[in-house]
Amino acid sequence: MQKKISNLPFSGTPEQEEKLKAVIARHKNEKGSIMPCLQEAQEIYGYLPVEVQTMIAKGLEVPLEEVFGVSTFYSQFSLTPKGKYNVSVCLGTACYVKGAAAVLEQITKNLGIQPEECTADGLFSLTACRCIGACGLAPVMTINDEVYGRLVPEDVDGILEKYKSGNA
């Protein structure tokens, strides 16, 4: 699947930029410097929007398209921001046969976003992930470090409401 590209406004801070500049300076004269820069940039910003990739391309003096090509090749890189709460729905085999698709669909309806997207208020992001090793609880999802198991679509609205109202 092709990666989604975020169209939310970039909200990087001067502190983050300083950190990224230091990362670029450290890797600049290394061979294959794009990968480590992207990895560390993602740690700093949480994702890799065009503003960040442009800073890397300029800093390393490599074409921006080359940076983008690398960022879309490896699944570890994300082009969309993570929300305050990252909802991750397992679509591994066990969860899938136990109805994870319907759970996921209810979440997309509730939040108004698709997998690999983030809500405009920055509160929720959604990920469809592979097996997380909790097959006994299938279907399962995590919200940040919290695990929710044996889900049915009807559970979804209530769980999300806790996070929306700040009672999680």
Add this chain to the structure above:
Amino acid sequence: MNMVNVKINGMPLSVPADYTILQAAKEAGIEIPTLCYLKDLNEIGACRMCVVEVKGARSLVASCVYPVNEGMEVFTNTPKVLKSRKMTLEMLLSVHNRSCLTCKRSGNCELQALCKELGVETADRFEGSMPDSTYDDSTLHLVRDNSKCILCRRCVAACANQHVAVIGPNSRGFDTHIGCMFEQPLGAVSCVSCGQCITACPTGALTERDQCGEVMEALADPEKYVVVQTAPAVRAALGESFGYPIDTNVEGKMVAALRRMGFDKVFDTNFGADLTIMEESHEFLERVKNGGVLPMITSCSPGWIKFCEHYYPELLPHLSTCKSPQQMTGAMVKTWFAQREGIDPSKIVVVSVMPCTAKKFEVKRDDMNAAGEEIADVDIAITTRELARLIQLYSLDFRKLPEEKFDDVMGEFTGAGVIFGATGGVMEAALRTAADVLEGRSVEEIEYKEIRGTEGFKEAVYHIAGMDVKVAVVSGLKNAAAILDRIKKGEADYHFIEIMCCPGGCVNGGGQPIQPASVWNFNNVKALRAKALYDEDQAMTLRKSHENSQIKKLYEEFLGEPGSHKAHELLHTSYVVRSRY
């Protein structure tokens, strides 16, 4: 030379030690099929079309990148090899938009040719999903149809070789596609319009924006006075589309063809080239005299101009302000010629035939309106390939056409104008005129051989009228970037630099007939085409731009002196800073 002994299909052969299997096989009369391989440009061994068996090797090897060694035994035609190549091809076809009947590259498509060569019997052996593919027509000069892309990376390599590198492989696996950063359309990034990607493409995934229809419409309109001009490099390559050998100059037949299509006047951009030399050498001498910005850099190549605007905007003051020969010719058609003939310039359509795709961009630039705000100097720029297509559309039997001459006034040209089409030609032409002006006599040594040849970088010092003139000639934007970096550091003390966007100059422009890799990899196409131009120059009596009698008349009647106020208004232009990201 260090030689090694190898056996190909049991045949003993002695070849240079630095050869690949592909090269060795060629010497043995075996043309191993290739698809992604372009010599010196794209040597990545990715497509697996050129696989062969090597005795002792674990699996089939890619002969395009596999070096020979002593005692090596190679088999190019075993059932295993043939089966593998055929299956590779069938898998490419399974995700290919097979609309060959209407494809522009039909008959000149390397994928199609291979299907025939390798005896592919069915195109749908591996039917299944098709990847999503983009169709990008966001630029003025080309169209990308990824449904015909085979992911060979030849365009990516050509773009990187131009130091532009705005296209590359995005995503991976089944989703892999060639695109721009953040999936922007090509028109939104710093592409310079050179079209080198098009001539590198083996299929119909990349084609020039076709404007044949617009030309035909203009020709059919009785209200319009339609003038055509042809660039020097076109005559050196057009013949290739009609089966002539690569170094054939088809000037006479080309003129005959254009006349038969119904153009009211068939003019030569060489006239504009001679005019460019008058203005540019004058500008150069003025800069030297008055302490202007040096080195001065030529401005004939619109891909180079756009590159400078995007990538080195701080060096724009080094560019000559002269319009290119195409624009100068157009400007003079719509002012001087229109006035002489009493034609309303708004009724004139100027069509130019160029070896270049960036010319399509250039005609739409601001500050290219000599005859008035709404009147473009040139209306439609078509490539050599489009001209070949038009000749077919008008059912002209090209090979049977007579040889004819350009029309009067702007059909006269000198040898200096002709060689504009090859790298070094503009510099040589400028030096021929500058030397005469500075020495105040007709200088007899007019061949500046040090700056000829297809190498990307050449330099020389010429002693003219007691002054040492240091010049450099550069073609290909990678080489341009290198010299521009030196200028920025203050390490390039040249007086005058010629820069051409495409490697080898206009003869190898992005609008020229496409030669398949099988020809490209084993011939110096650039040098062969350039030879056709230098031969024409050598055979001419008039070989200096200022000897062109019509140019003299133009200055007497209309412009005054080179560099006059009027010349500045009509023949010079300005540049803009563009962003890189």
